[in-house]
Amino acid sequence: MAVMVYNTLSRQYEEFVPVEEGKVSIYVCGITPYDHSHIGHARPAVFWDVVRRYLTHKGYKVKLVANFTDIDDKLINRSKQTGIPIPEIAEKYIQEYLECMDKLGVQRADVYPRASEVIPEIIDAVQTLIDKDFAYESSGDVYFRAGKFAGYGKLSGKKTEELMPGARVEVSELKESPLDWALWKASSPGEPGWPSPWGKGRPGWHIECSVMVHKHLGPQIDMHGGGTELVFPHHENEVAQAEAVSGVEPYVKYWVHSELLNLEGEKMSKSLGNVVYLHEVVKNHDPMAVRLYLLNAHRRKVLDFSEELLRSAEKGWERIQTGYRNALEFLSNPTAQGLRDASKLAEATRQSRKAFFESMDNDFATPGALAAVFDLVTAINAHVVPREKDTSDSDARQRVAEAFGLLVECLGILGLVPETGRPTASQESDISGSLVDILVEIRNTARQRKDYATADYIRNKMADLGIVLEDTPSGTKVRM
RNA sequence: GGCGACAUGGCCAAGUGGUAAGGCAGGGGUCUGCAAAACCCUUAUCCCCGGUUCGAAUCCGGGUGUCGCCUCCA
Incomplete structure (x- = not known):
């Protein structure tokens, strides 16, 4: 049977037909590792893990790429505040993120590209855009000329005229138009950067994804994921850049966005300060239950976080x-x-x-x-x-x-992995296993002579230790 | 202000025209020395108002509300 996918681009359900028969290419926007990840970051990760498992199960050969933005303003600021080098900060939070993913049973992506690893490709792409007149250099920055790209706004449904009045950003005089965005930013003194034809600088946020997709999956991919808040401007800009560079359209066949995870009705976001850290959630709760909680809501529905839902x-x-x-x-x-x-x-x-x-x-x-x-x-x-x-x-x-x-x-x-129950001898020492058996035996002897006080005492004490005894017609079951 | 999504029982949540899945919580029962687990039974007419249709939670129009985007963000 055919898989139907709701595509943000068309705002409709469409039958999934991959670009190349039997193969599926997927790119998911990952995290910026400048701080602990929160539970909201786990939503798309778990969702795409399931999509990948499902399509693989259906016989597709799936390639999944998820990026890490390891160079950006937030990282620069964090580094300035703490004095810790950017790569060190990024590495720390990337590792923590991956550990959380492991606990949640999220299989590793095929590639986790990092922005800092594709600087030469980014410079090439920016140069191509300049050559094609889609971009211009301005005091060491390079901007994408939004108005030049005919289809600008097609993904998010925004019309350029409507955006103008809403643009509350302080308009930089360096830009020709407020809609333009930085492909390359000149580094201020003391800031990290890479040499480029426009001087020392670093990539703008949107360009890395276009470049990584192209590098690892090609000019046209099947599915692109991420949170809904990325639709505009990030994904919109990504489309413009990618299609302007390659000339291939559509850049992405199916845009598959995940709704946000809210805390008390508000978007969970570091800038709002209402975050629940992922590493704490998977520490305090069975990660598989967390996974179940995430999967119990459809991806296109806002999901609220609460301890009650987790329980x-x-x-x-x-x-x-x-x-x-x-x-x-x-x-x-x-x-x-x-x-x-x-x-x-x-x-x-x-x-x-x-x-x-x-x-x-x-x-x-x-x-x-x-x-x-x-x-x-x-x-x-x-x-x-x-x-x-x-x-x-x-x-x-x-x-x-x-x-x-x-x-x-x-x-x-x-991707839900059940505990098989009682630990095997390799996980638990033989001795403690035997001790449990002996206790169960003693208790059952007590039960046989109707000494329920002793039986209940043993059961309660063992329960305190996390060992659950259940009497069934076929004998006493032990769960740890 | 513009664009978009959503609105189902106490809580969470399915449902893309044919007469309301599932989970949690609650109530009643079976089983059990008790307990646990499990099983059985039980709790809704789907935000409001119009319209289309033999028939709408599902389609259309108009309201109301919540959230998101238009600024970094999964």
């Missing part, structure tokens, strides 16, 4: 994992019985599969896909958890295996 996601994630474990335990126990009519499970599996893939095909609607996963979990639990009065079914093992297979497939696409 809700944690509960939901527990539920999925319980179903996963139940199926796993059933399948690994050859004598497990107590099933209901297994044909119902087969039907539920079929429906979940349909719902999951239909949702994903519909603009990567992860909330709907998650609903299918929850339905599947309910169906699995209903058939796998032993009950006295139920009868076994000879097809059961097969059916449960199918359902479990689908669950694994779906979770794989969503």
